[in-house]
Structure formats: C-alpha cells, structure tokens
Amino acid sequence: MPKELQNCILFDRATPLSFPRCFAYFTMKNRIPQILTKVINALNQHKNEFFEKHGEAGTEAENKAVSLISKIRNELQADEPLLPLTDxxxxxxxxxxxLEYQHSLLNENNKKISWFHSPWLYVECYMYRRVHEALMLSSPIxxxxVFKESxxxxxxxxxxxxMSLCNYLEELNRRIKNLDEHQLKDEFFKLLQISLWGNKCDLSLSGGQSSSQMSSPLTALEDLKPFILVNNMDNLWSVLINRKKMSQEKFPxxxxxxxxxxxxxxxxxxLVMADFLLTSxxxxEIHFHGKSIPWYVSDTNKNDINWVLEELKAANTKCMFxxxxxxxxxxxxxxxIYQDHMFWTLPHEYCTMAQVAPDLYAELQKSNLILFKGDLNYRKLVADRKWEFTVPFHQALNGFHPAPLCSIRTVKAEVQVGLAPGQGEQVTVSDPNWMTTGKYGIFQFDGSV
Incomplete structure (x- = not known):
C-alpha cells in the first residue's frame, strides 16, 4: 500500500473515542438493522416476480439472497468479526x-475487528457492499x-x-436572456439553495422511511437562510462568471x-441547477457522477436517472414533460454526461483518490468546478474525523485538490469543519442535536488546485 495512503488512514486513528466509533454503535443497533429488514422485505415482495421471470431459479435466488442478508443482520447484532467478500x-x-489492512492496524492496539469496534465510515460502507455481495451471489436476480421502490x-x-420547480425553470428560461448580471446571480443563488435543501431527502438517514419534499421549495428559501452555517456561494459565482467572461477569448x-x-x-x-447553468x-458541459451499484438506500445510479426522465416525459403537466x-x-x-466509478462505493477517504483511483482523479482535474452533494461525500472529503469546528476546510481535505470544489450538504453526521470561532458551540447551545437532523446546511468552497 502506498505510503501516502497509509499516512492518510493512520491519521484517522488520532482520537480513540472519536465520533465514528461512538456514533457507529448507536446507529448499528438501530437504523442499520431497520435498513437490512427493509431489504429482506423488498426481496420477499418481489418473490412472485422473480418466479414469473426466472422460474424455480428465481425463487431459489430470492431465498438465497434473503438468507445472506439475514446473515449480515445477525453478524451485526452479535458484533461478530468482519468477513472478506466472496463475490x-x-x-x-x-x-x-x-479489510486486511484494517485488521493489521487494529490488531496493533489489541482491538477486536468487529462491527462495533471498527471505524464507522468503513463499516457503514462495508454493510452496503455486503448487501451488494448477497445479490451478486444470488443469480439470476x-x-x-433492493432500494428502487424507496x-x-x-x-x-x-x-x-x-412540478413547481419545473414550472419555475420553464419561466426562468424564457426570460434569462433579459437578465443582467446581478439578476442572473440572484437566480443562481436561488437554485443553489434549492439544491442544498433538496439534500434533506435522505433515505439512509431515515432508515428507508419516506422523506419526500411535499411542498414547493421556492417559498421557504428566505426562512431557511439563517440555517446556512457556511455560505460560500459568492465563491462559486466568481469561479463561473469569471470563466464565462474569459471563455469567449481563451477557453472553449x-x-x-x-x-x-x-x-x-x-x-x-x-438537474434543474444543471439546466440553468447551460441556459445561462x-x-x-455538465458531468454527473453516480454510483455503480445500489448504495446508501437512496444514492443515485444510472437507472435512477433514466427512470426519472421517463417519469417526467410521462407527466400530464407541460413543464415536467x-x-x-x-x-x-x-x-x-x-x-x-453521466459517469460512475467503483471508487465512489469504496470505503476510502477522498484524500486517497489520487493513489487508489488515479484515472478518476485525472478526470476530475478537467473540471472547472466540482459540486459534492450530500453528507456521505462530505464525510469522505474530510475523512469522517472528530475535527475541531474551526479547522479550515482546506486542511481537512488533506491534499485532495483536483479542481475548485464545493460541498453542498445538509448536516446529518457529527463532523463539521470551517466554522467561525464559537459558532459550533453557539449552535449546540440552542440546538444540541443540530449535527444529525439535516436542519442546517453548508456551501463550503475550496479553490485550491
């Protein structure tokens, strides 16, 4: 393993009682078994479909997958050792x-290599990867x-x-040529905020329970502004508007x-945000990076995008169509352009990307701005460590600087950097659970390359 990668992983062990371990126990005893139960239910509910499509082979595959998922749940609840993958x-x-490397690190400190005694980010990713393994071993299904219906x-x-969002985009596109730079900036900020608060709809956080957006997101933006703890939207605007002005002369x-x-x-x-970026x-060009396998209940893959496009085209309203x-x-x-890469479903922190997935790192280096959506991306950007609130975002990235980048995230996990002195403590006094509710958001920018 490269020395740079070892250093990055070892640094994750800096504090023995850091957030990943403490939070892992609570979550695994509660939310994670719920998710595995829902996976089993999803398989059971499609038993007839599997039989109709594949005959007895489909029924046998469903039984095998259920058995393997149940085994994962039992291993977790009994805090058994983590096992190698067999697919x-x-x-x-x-x-x-x-996994071998994790064993070597933890054995040095006489730690049990089990579900409750391993780094939280690693074990959570491992659980979803084991779910994928159960399906891989259950051909022909x-x-x-297993998360599609959710x-x-x-x-x-x-x-x-x-519908309200599509309608707004349709009206905006009609008048966009008449907007001056100040008005264009206002619209840019508005759609960025909608993209931020859309991140509340996280099914892994809710254990697979419904977390849909029931009302128009446009009406609540002003009320939500005080809950944006880090607001670097101006930096994003500067990157793009300056590039736009230069592109006519130097850049294609x-x-x-x-x-x-x-x-x-x-x-x-x-997608609405991406549409606006093109029209304005x-x-x-826009590149979308998704997952190559079902992941964290609600994470996007290629099939999800295709399904949404088909649903929109089948809608009865003109704007959605x-x-x-x-x-x-x-x-x-x-x-x-849609792209996926296996790195996004590895347990690695993003500071290791240049060593573990140099092809993906080189691809991201072609970007003028990378927008990382959501909580898991943030945890991997800053390595899910128990940072002090005031540690600079640039420092927490630990050398991950492929291009100017921004994390757009509603806060759902107990890791946050780049706050003003006293800001995190002040929010904690007024709202002790602020780091796990998704009530607060950030636009956190780093322009280093």
Missing part, C-alpha cells in the same frame, strides 16, 4: 485488501435494486414540489461536475 465484482480484491416513492410523493468550454447524492427529489433539483452559459424531453436530449448530445 467476483470488480472491486472485491480492493475491499479484501483494505443479481441486478435487482427511491421511486420519494419522487412520486414529491410531485407537487417537482466551462465544465461543472456534480458528484451526486440522493435520487428522487434531490436529483431533480440537481455559466457552463457548457418538457424538462424530461430536454434533459434526455442533453444526455444524448453529450452536453450532459
């Missing part, structure tokens, strides 16, 4: 080598997305909010990358 997925060897439900229950394109989080309503807010000429048609065309013309 033949593209990342299996990487996961198993990483290996491609079944993601679809989030979209369907958010129809009113999606402006590239923005979205590292996606949740499907459903949040995905629609990201603040970007000329036109969004579906236009967005599908953007993908066909490669103005919008």
């Amino acid at each position: 033949n997925w593209v990342d299996t060897d990487i996961w198993n080598k990483y 290996s491609d079944f997305d 993601k679809d439900q989030n979209f369907l229950e958010s129809q009113e909010a999606i 394109s402006i590239r923005v990358d979205f590292v996606l989080d949740n499907a459903g309503f949040e995905l629609v807010t990201d 000429k603040l970007a000329t 036109e969004c579906g048609v236009n967005w599908e065309l953007y993908f066909k013309k490669h103005t919008w």
